[in-house]
Amino acid sequence: MWFKWFKKAAEQSSSADGMPELLAKTLAEFQSSEFPMPLDSLIQQASFNSKQNSLSLTLKFPWSSLADELLPVLQQVQPNLTLELRSENAAEPAYRTIKQVILVASGKGGVGKSTTAVNLAVALGLEGAKTGLLDADIYGPSIPTMLGLKNAKAESPDDKHLLPKQAAGIYLQSIGFLVDPEQASVWRGPMASQALLQLLNETLWPDLDYLIVDMPPGTGDIQLTMSQKLPVTGALIVTTPQDVALADAQKAISMFRSVNIPVLGLVENMSFYQCSHCGEIDDIFGTNGGLELAERYQVPVLGQLPLQKQIRQSCDAGTPLVLNPAESGTGFYRAIARQLSFALYWNSQHQQAQQPDIIFTDD
Numbered sequence: 001m002w003f004k005w006f007k008k009a010a011e012q013s014s015s016a017d018g019m020p021e022l023l024a025k026t027l028a029e030f031q032s033s034e035f036p037m038p039l040d041s042l043i044q045q046a047s048f049n050s051k052q053n054s055l056s057l058t059l060k061f062p063w064s065s066l067a068d069e070l071l072p073v074l075q076q077v078q079p080n081l082t083l084e085l086r087s088e089n090a091a092e093p094a095y096r097t098i099k100q101v102i103l104v105a106s107g108k109g110g111v112g113k114s115t116t117a118v119n120l121a122v123a124l125g126l127e128g129a130k131t132g133l134l135d136a137d138i139y140g141p142s143i144p145t146m147l148g149l150k151n152a153k154a155e156s157p158d159d160k161h162l163l164p165k166q167a168a169g170i171y172l173q174s175i176g177f178l179v180d181p182e183q184a185s186v187w188r189g190p191m192a193s194q195a196l197l198q199l200l201n202e203t204l205w206p207d208l209d210y211l212i213v214d215m216p217p218g219t220g221d222i223q224l225t226m227s228q229k230l231p232v233t234g235a236l237i238v239t240t241p242q243d244v245a246l247a248d249a250q251k252a253i254s255m256f257r258s259v260n261i262p263v264l265g266l267v268e269n270m271s272f273y274q275c276s277h278c279g280e281i282d283d284i285f286g287t288n289g290g291l292e293l294a295e296r297y298q299v300p301v302l303g304q305l306p307l308q309k310q311i312r313q314s315c316d317a318g319t320p321l322v323l324n325p326a327e328s329g330t331g332f333y334r335a336i337a338r339q340l341s342f343a344l345y346w347n348s349q350h351q352q353a354q355q356p357d358i359i360f361t362d363d
């Protein structure tokens with residue numbers, strides 16, 4: 001059998017003849033430029049409707065932009081074919097309705113952790129994942145502003161639970177909806193981690209593939225306690241390439257490893273600046289520091305992001321850059337989102353992370 005789901009696809013097809021053989025063969029032989037494995041191994045289910053000339057694929061992780069690459073190839077052998085892509089996250093829920101919880105952390109402040117977290121969460125949504133974002137940055141909850149909800153307040157349907165807000169295709173909860181940021185920034189470790197747990201616990205999250213948690217910067221007690229108390233699937237480290245940021249990113253990797261949280265990857269933000277007039281590239285914060293750190297610690301680099309005025313402007317305006325497909329930076333975030341989804345899928349298949357026990361208490 002030259003590919004495993006062909007028979008299944010033929011059986012499930014609404015046509016008596018099943019999927020046309022040439023189409024099935026083309027699909028089976030397709031290899032995306034993005035992942036080093038045949039597409040075949042990333043398909044959960046395939047079905048072809050001959051009356052509608054439509055193909056429906058269920059992928060093992062959210063990857064709706066695959067259509068841009070795949071459909072033109074399939075249409076060469078099956079003219080006018082339409083393609084529907086879905087995904088199924090097979091991971092066991094990390095917490096109630098949430099399949100996987102991902103911490104976005106940085107050792108150093110101001111490296112673009114929140115900007116990366118918000119664009120990444122929205123990009124995951126655009127790739128077809130049901131995504132939530134929990135803003136746990138008690139020192140400066142900036143995500144409400146970045147999603148156009150600056151003055152919004154928490155809402156409760158019953159005085160016990162909280163409703164998540166919805167913006168840019170994702171669900172959002174922030175410590176900034178509940179308390180004055182200046183008040184929260186003086187919280188000590190136990191108070192901060194208790195407040196975060198409550199926020200996670202009391203929010204009426206819908207079924208989610210991913211919950212992205214924007215952590216406060218640093219690697220002190222607060223971050224350690226939060227990481228240990230949350231039902232974490234893995235962590236993503238954001239750094240800039242200069243030495244001071246890398247030293248702190250290194251501490252963050254060590255901190256997560258000390259509590260058995262898998263580091264899924266590293267994102268190097270502000271890696272380069274490209275002049276919008278002459279196109280020349282300048283490495284303002286140094287070159288490839290993140291890549292070297294990642295190699296030393298055997299952590300995958302999920303992407304390098306440019307220092308770009310539009311990234312800052314769009315976040316200040318409450319509409320993350322990734323929502324605008326015309327912007328050149330969008331592709332970087334979408335690619336990182338796919339790499340992250342793939343890493344999560346791969347880890348869930350190949351690793352049983354040692355999770356800390358999560359205990360919720362009322363005190």
Ligand SMILES: Nc1ncnc2c1ncn2[C@@H]1O[C@H](COP(=O)(O)OP(=O)(O)OP(=O)(O)O)[C@@H](O)[C@H]1O
Pocket residue numbers: 106108109110111112113114115116137140142216217269270305306307308309311312313315316
């Ligand atoms: N790639 C980028 N290009 C241009 N500006 C950026 C980029 N990434 C982040 N910024 C800008 O840098 C500033 C700091 O970013 P951000 O708030 O995301 O950092 P942070 O690491 O979350 O900070 P904090 O330590 O306060 O949590 C913001 O004004 C943001 O718009």
